[in-house]
Amino acid sequence: MSKITKLNLTRLKMESFGDYIRRLRVEKGLNQTELAAKIGLDSGGLSKVENGKKELKENKLLLLAKALKIDVADIKKQYLSEKFAEDCFKYKCPEAVFQLAEEKAKYYKSVNIKQSKLKF
Template identity: 45%
Template sequence: MKKAIGEYLRDLRKADGLTLTQMGAKLGMDSGALSKVENGKKLLDAGYLPVIANIFNLDLEILKSEFFAEKIANELIENACNENTLKLAEEKVKYIKINSAKQAKLNI
């Protein structure tokens, strides 16, 4: 997906012939809030991802990857971070996973 998550959601909604009101009802979201998400004026809450995946029969893991990649990219841009930040973040993820696994073993 090369689009913003909101644009992608709008395309999915329209392809299924759903109005903002109908889609909002399926998500449990106000149609005005959904419109803002689709237009990039409001960020989607990650809690909606499983519902969206279910409605459109999408792979939740792929949807989550796209969502969080966009969220991270926006944070980096908003904070004027350089691209090296992504490499450092990957290293931090590995470190945190290893330490979490060690802690889980100690707590057993």
């Protein structure tokens, strides 16, 4: 990575998943209570989501996409990338993990993976 890029990374705030949700919610003129209701959560729960204190499973993700009228693939990307990055950080894992993960994901998609084998 170039020095410029590295500097930018250290200075520019990266939008977290919570920031992303909050931004879209505010753009839509909703408060936490209103949006939370649409996804079966109370305002406290949504607050925690927006502040990265977690909570949220896939069905909520889909409801959120619908409520905010955003692309499901996009919100999944935002959500999972955050989870992955946190895991990588937590485990102190080299970032090369992501390249390998992408290869594996493509491989899973290319073969018709047996659900039993992978238990999902």
